Amino acid sequence: xxxxxxxxxxxxxxxxxxxxxSKKLLFHGWHHIVFVKNKAIVFAKSINANxxxxxxxxLVHDLxxxxxxxxxxxxxxxxxxxxxxxxGYSDEEIIKIENIIMEAHTAIRNQNISNEGxxxxxxxxxxxxLPITPILFxxxxxxxxxxxxQKLANKITSEQNKLLDEGIYFYTDLxxxxxxxxxxxxxxxxxxxxxxxxxxxxxxMLKIAENLKVL
Ligand SMILES: [Fe+2]
Numbered sequence: 001x002x003x004x005x006x007x008x009x010x011x012x013x014x015x016x017x018x019x020x021x022s023k024k025l026l027f028h029g030w031h032h033i034v035f036v037k038n039k040a041i042v043f044a045k046s047i048n049a050n051x052x053x054x055x056x057x058x059l060v061h062d063l064x065x066x067x068x069x070x071x072x073x074x075x076x077x078x079x080x081x082x083x084x085x086x087x088g089y090s091d092e093e094i095i096k097i098e099n100i101i102m103e104a105h106t107a108i109r110n111q112n113i114s115n116e117g118x119x120x121x122x123x124x125x126x127x128x129x130l131p132i133t134p135i136l137f138x139x140x141x142x143x144x145x146x147x148x149x150q151k152l153a154n155k156i157t158s159e160q161n162k163l164l165d166e167g168i169y170f171y172t173d174l175x176x177x178x179x180x181x182x183x184x185x186x187x188x189x190x191x192x193x194x195x196x197x198x199x200x201x202x203x204x205m206l207k208i209a210e211n212l213k214v215l
Pocket of ligand 1: 028032036061062
Protein backbone atom coordinates (compact mmCIF):
# COMPACT_ATOMS: atom_id res chain seq x y z
CA UNK A 1 0.00 0.00 0.00
CA UNK A 2 1.26 3.50 -0.83
CA UNK A 3 2.13 5.89 1.97
CA UNK A 4 -0.51 8.36 0.75
CA UNK A 5 -3.21 5.65 1.02
CA UNK A 6 -2.10 4.77 4.55
CA UNK A 7 -2.40 8.42 5.62
CA UNK A 8 -5.82 8.70 3.97
CA UNK A 9 -7.07 5.51 5.68
CA UNK A 10 -5.70 6.68 9.02
CA UNK A 11 -7.30 10.12 8.68
CA UNK A 12 -10.71 8.62 7.89
CA UNK A 13 -10.48 6.08 10.73
CA UNK A 14 -9.41 8.73 13.23
CA UNK A 15 -11.95 11.31 12.17
CA UNK A 16 -14.74 8.82 12.90
CA UNK A 17 -13.36 8.12 16.38
CA UNK A 18 -12.79 11.79 17.18
CA UNK A 19 -16.16 13.01 15.95
CA UNK A 20 -17.91 10.47 18.19
CA UNK A 21 -15.96 11.79 21.20
CA SER A 22 -16.06 15.49 20.29
CA LYS A 23 -18.12 16.52 23.35
CA LYS A 24 -15.54 14.99 25.70
CA LEU A 25 -12.38 16.06 23.88
CA LEU A 26 -12.81 19.77 24.46
CA PHE A 27 -9.09 20.54 24.22
CA HIS A 28 -7.42 17.56 22.48
CA GLY A 29 -10.19 17.07 19.91
CA TRP A 30 -10.08 16.84 16.12
CA HIS A 31 -9.50 20.64 15.87
CA HIS A 32 -6.24 20.16 17.82
CA ILE A 33 -5.15 17.13 15.78
CA VAL A 34 -5.71 18.81 12.39
CA PHE A 35 -3.87 21.95 13.54
CA VAL A 36 -0.89 19.97 14.88
CA LYS A 37 -0.75 17.83 11.73
CA ASN A 38 -0.75 20.86 9.42
CA LYS A 39 1.88 22.78 11.39
CA ALA A 40 4.05 19.66 11.91
CA ILE A 41 4.24 19.28 8.13
CA VAL A 42 5.32 22.94 7.75
CA PHE A 43 8.04 22.53 10.40
CA ALA A 44 9.10 19.16 8.92
CA LYS A 45 9.61 20.73 5.48
CA SER A 46 11.80 23.45 7.04
CA ILE A 47 14.25 20.86 8.45
CA ASN A 48 13.90 18.06 5.86
CA ALA A 49 12.20 15.64 8.25
CA ASN A 50 10.35 12.64 6.82
CA UNK A 51 6.87 13.95 5.99
CA UNK A 52 5.12 10.57 6.03
CA UNK A 53 6.28 9.77 9.56
CA UNK A 54 5.67 13.31 10.86
CA UNK A 55 2.12 13.43 9.49
CA UNK A 56 1.31 9.92 10.75
CA UNK A 57 2.72 10.60 14.23
CA UNK A 58 0.87 13.94 14.45
CA LEU A 59 -2.42 12.24 13.59
CA VAL A 60 -2.13 9.67 16.39
CA HIS A 61 -0.07 11.58 18.98
CA ASP A 62 -2.96 12.29 21.37
CA LEU A 63 -4.95 9.05 21.21
CA UNK A 64 -4.34 8.57 24.93
CA UNK A 65 -7.06 11.17 25.58
CA UNK A 66 -9.49 8.89 23.71
CA UNK A 67 -8.45 5.98 25.91
CA UNK A 68 -8.30 7.73 29.30
CA UNK A 69 -8.88 11.17 30.86
CA UNK A 70 -5.74 13.15 31.83
CA UNK A 71 -3.36 10.43 30.63
CA UNK A 72 0.11 10.04 29.10
CA UNK A 73 0.90 9.07 25.45
CA UNK A 74 2.17 5.57 26.34
CA UNK A 75 -1.28 4.66 27.67
CA UNK A 76 -2.57 4.55 24.08
CA UNK A 77 0.21 2.26 22.87
CA UNK A 78 -2.02 -0.70 21.96
CA UNK A 79 -4.92 1.48 20.74
CA UNK A 80 -2.50 3.32 18.41
CA UNK A 81 -1.08 0.01 17.25
CA UNK A 82 -4.53 -1.28 16.32
CA UNK A 83 -5.69 1.77 14.41
CA UNK A 84 -2.37 1.96 12.51
CA UNK A 85 -2.56 -1.74 11.55
CA UNK A 86 -6.17 -1.25 10.45
CA UNK A 87 -5.00 1.66 8.26
CA GLY A 88 -2.33 -0.47 6.54
CA TYR A 89 0.85 0.45 8.45
CA SER A 90 3.67 -2.11 8.89
CA ASP A 91 5.10 -3.10 12.28
CA GLU A 92 8.34 -1.28 11.43
CA GLU A 93 6.46 1.92 10.62
CA ILE A 94 4.43 1.67 13.81
CA ILE A 95 7.59 1.40 15.94
CA LYS A 96 9.02 4.53 14.27
CA ILE A 97 5.78 6.46 14.85
CA GLU A 98 5.67 5.40 18.50
CA ASN A 99 9.27 6.58 18.98
CA ILE A 100 8.52 9.99 17.45
CA ILE A 101 5.54 10.46 19.77
CA MET A 102 7.47 9.47 22.86
CA GLU A 103 10.50 11.65 22.14
CA ALA A 104 8.27 14.67 21.40
CA HIS A 105 6.36 14.37 24.69
CA THR A 106 6.53 17.69 26.59
CA ALA A 107 7.19 16.17 30.00
CA ILE A 108 10.33 14.31 28.91
CA ARG A 109 11.64 15.81 25.66
CA ASN A 110 15.29 16.88 25.47
CA GLN A 111 17.99 18.29 23.16
CA ASN A 112 18.61 15.00 21.36
CA ILE A 113 15.48 14.12 19.44
CA SER A 114 15.00 13.29 15.75
CA ASN A 115 13.93 15.87 13.16
CA GLU A 116 10.56 14.12 13.04
CA GLY A 117 10.21 14.49 16.83
CA UNK A 118 11.20 18.16 16.58
CA UNK A 119 8.54 18.83 13.94
CA UNK A 120 5.80 17.19 16.02
CA UNK A 121 6.94 18.83 19.24
CA UNK A 122 7.02 22.33 17.72
CA UNK A 123 3.51 21.96 16.30
CA UNK A 124 2.05 20.54 19.51
CA UNK A 125 3.82 23.18 21.62
CA UNK A 126 2.63 25.92 19.30
CA UNK A 127 -1.01 25.02 19.96
CA UNK A 128 -0.36 25.56 23.68
CA UNK A 129 1.27 28.95 23.14
CA LEU A 130 -1.16 30.45 20.63
CA PRO A 131 -2.51 33.77 21.96
CA ILE A 132 -6.05 32.41 21.60
CA THR A 133 -5.43 29.22 23.59
CA PRO A 134 -5.62 30.66 27.15
CA ILE A 135 -8.71 32.63 26.14
CA LEU A 136 -10.65 29.93 24.32
CA PHE A 137 -9.28 26.51 25.25
CA UNK A 138 -7.69 26.53 28.72
CA UNK A 139 -11.03 26.18 30.45
CA UNK A 140 -11.74 23.30 28.07
CA UNK A 141 -8.49 21.63 29.14
CA UNK A 142 -9.50 21.96 32.78
CA UNK A 143 -12.93 20.45 32.09
CA UNK A 144 -11.68 17.68 29.77
CA UNK A 145 -8.96 16.53 32.15
CA UNK A 146 -10.90 17.14 35.36
CA UNK A 147 -8.12 19.11 37.06
CA UNK A 148 -8.12 22.55 38.70
CA UNK A 149 -6.29 25.68 37.57
CA GLN A 150 -3.70 25.31 40.35
CA LYS A 151 -2.68 21.88 39.06
CA LEU A 152 -2.60 23.11 35.48
CA ALA A 153 -0.49 26.16 36.37
CA ASN A 154 1.93 23.92 38.28
CA LYS A 155 2.14 21.49 35.35
CA ILE A 156 2.72 24.18 32.72
CA THR A 157 5.29 26.17 34.70
CA SER A 158 7.22 23.12 35.91
CA GLU A 159 7.40 21.58 32.42
CA GLN A 160 7.80 24.64 30.23
CA ASN A 161 10.03 27.14 32.11
CA LYS A 162 12.95 24.71 31.92
CA LEU A 163 12.39 24.09 28.21
CA LEU A 164 12.57 27.84 27.58
CA ASP A 165 15.72 28.12 29.72
CA GLU A 166 17.35 25.23 27.82
CA GLY A 167 16.51 26.84 24.46
CA ILE A 168 14.29 23.94 23.35
CA TYR A 169 10.85 25.42 23.87
CA PHE A 170 10.84 25.21 20.08
CA TYR A 171 13.42 23.25 18.10
CA THR A 172 13.11 24.57 14.54
CA ASP A 173 14.40 28.00 13.53
CA LEU A 174 11.09 28.58 11.75
CA UNK A 175 9.06 28.12 14.96
CA UNK A 176 11.56 30.11 17.01
CA UNK A 177 11.52 33.04 14.59
CA UNK A 178 7.76 33.17 14.13
CA UNK A 179 6.39 32.07 17.50
CA UNK A 180 8.88 32.39 20.36
CA UNK A 181 7.48 35.77 21.39
CA UNK A 182 4.01 34.25 21.70
CA UNK A 183 5.48 31.42 23.76
CA UNK A 184 7.28 33.78 26.15
CA UNK A 185 4.14 35.87 26.64
CA UNK A 186 2.07 32.74 27.23
CA UNK A 187 4.50 31.35 29.76
CA UNK A 188 4.76 34.72 31.54
CA UNK A 189 0.96 34.62 31.84
CA UNK A 190 1.12 31.14 33.42
CA UNK A 191 3.86 32.19 35.83
CA UNK A 192 1.57 35.07 36.84
CA UNK A 193 -1.41 32.71 37.18
CA UNK A 194 0.62 30.50 39.54
CA UNK A 195 1.72 33.53 41.59
CA UNK A 196 -1.83 34.94 41.70
CA UNK A 197 -3.20 31.70 43.18
CA UNK A 198 -1.02 32.27 46.24
CA UNK A 199 -3.13 35.36 47.03
CA UNK A 200 -5.77 34.24 49.57
CA UNK A 201 -8.41 36.67 48.33
CA UNK A 202 -8.06 35.26 44.82
CA UNK A 203 -8.25 31.61 45.90
CA UNK A 204 -11.23 32.39 48.16
CA MET A 205 -13.00 34.17 45.29
CA LEU A 206 -12.40 31.13 43.06
CA LYS A 207 -13.88 28.80 45.69
CA ILE A 208 -17.01 30.94 45.97
CA ALA A 209 -17.31 31.01 42.17
CA GLU A 210 -17.01 27.20 42.06
CA ASN A 211 -19.68 26.81 44.75
CA LEU A 212 -21.95 29.14 42.80
CA LYS A 213 -21.23 27.02 39.70
CA VAL A 214 -20.23 30.07 37.68
CA LEU A 215 -16.90 28.33 36.99
FE1 LIG B 1 -1.29 17.33 21.29
